[in-house]
Amino acid sequence: MNIGIIGAGNIGATLTRRLSALGHTVFIANSRGPASLGDLAAETGATAVTVREAARRGDVVIVTIPESKIPGLPKELFDGVGADAVVVDTGNYYPRQRDGKIAAIENGLPESRWVETQLGRPVLKAFNTINWRNLLSDGKPAGTPGRIALPVAGDDAAAKAKLIQLIDELGFDGVDAGGLDESWRQQPATPVYGANLDADGARRALAAASPLRRPEWFATPDGPATTNRPA
Ligand SMILES: NC(=O)c1ccc[n+]([C@@H]2O[C@H](COP(=O)([O-])OP(=O)(O)OC[C@H]3O[C@@H](n4cnc5c(N)ncnc54)[C@H](OP(=O)(O)O)[C@@H]3O)[C@@H](O)[C@H]2O)c1
Numbered sequence: 001m002n003i004g005i006i007g008a009g010n011i012g013a014t015l016t017r018r019l020s021a022l023g024h025t026v027f028i029a030n031s032r033g034p035a036s037l038g039d040l041a042a043e044t045g046a047t048a049v050t051v052r053e054a055a056r057r058g059d060v061v062i063v064t065i066p067e068s069k070i071p072g073l074p075k076e077l078f079d080g081v082g083a084d085a086v087v088v089d090t091g092n093y094y095p096r097q098r099d100g101k102i103a104a105i106e107n108g109l110p111e112s113r114w115v116e117t118q119l120g121r122p123v124l125k126a127f128n129t130i131n132w133r134n135l136l137s138d139g140k141p142a143g144t145p146g147r148i149a150l151p152v153a154g155d156d157a158a159a160k161a162k163l164i165q166l167i168d169e170l171g172f173d174g175v176d177a178g179g180l181d182e183s184w185r186q187q188p189a190t191p192v193y194g195a196n197l198d199a200d201g202a203r204r205a206l207a208a209a210s211p212l213r214r215p216e217w218f219a220t221p222d223g224p225a226t227t228n229r230p231a
Contacts, residue, residue: 004058006051007065010132011090013040015062020044022169029054056081064090068099070118078121086159089115090127092188096230101219110183124154124163125183129193139171149173149202151192153183173199177206185209189217
């Protein structure tokens, strides 16, 4: 499969490594341009491209950049990209640590609905619940007890099925987490977030989530600061 990845940080580089090793053709992009991705390309066999090329070359396009950087992506990023391309958002909103205030999210819009409006393209929310180290190292064959589950939320059943298949190849159980309006159930601070649960546990955790954003997940006038010392 051709896979475009926009963002070459913790998650983008990890997915480049894992998906290239599985035999997929990966097109990887960051904000600084292809020349800055020579080492990752040489290591993995992925092709370093521009952001626009990554969007156009992927059957699956994974957008994996900080939430606050999403509005800086080119406005016509997905112009000319076929409707069958699956677009995946891995993002999490960290207002005090990294992103600053995004009013629409703080007013209750699920994070990935906001990303979708910014991109002008339907998205699936996935990979946001797992730390990159676990994504790199903890994939297991299907049927292994305790295999980590990754929730996948979105409104397109065919797109979800395609992504869940890819997640299975990576060594994780893709769990259908409902439509994108339900995707708050897997946002930061929910029971499934970062918990590395198996499929049954993930389903229980998704069902037990509260739609109320905790106070510490709202921006402050002082932020954003850093991960270790939030505003
Ligand atoms: N870290 C994790 O374990 C983890 C787990 C699950 C989900 N997430 C979420 O996934 C997203 C990415 O996280 P990360 O930890 O991988 O981030 P990261 O390590 O900080 O990397 C960010 C990447 O985004 C690129 N970028 C920034 N602005 C861009 C733009 N306008 N166009 C193209 N590329 C751009 C950066 O490129 P340059 O270096 O060239 O600027 C960099 O490659 C975040 O929303 C995060 O909350 C992270």
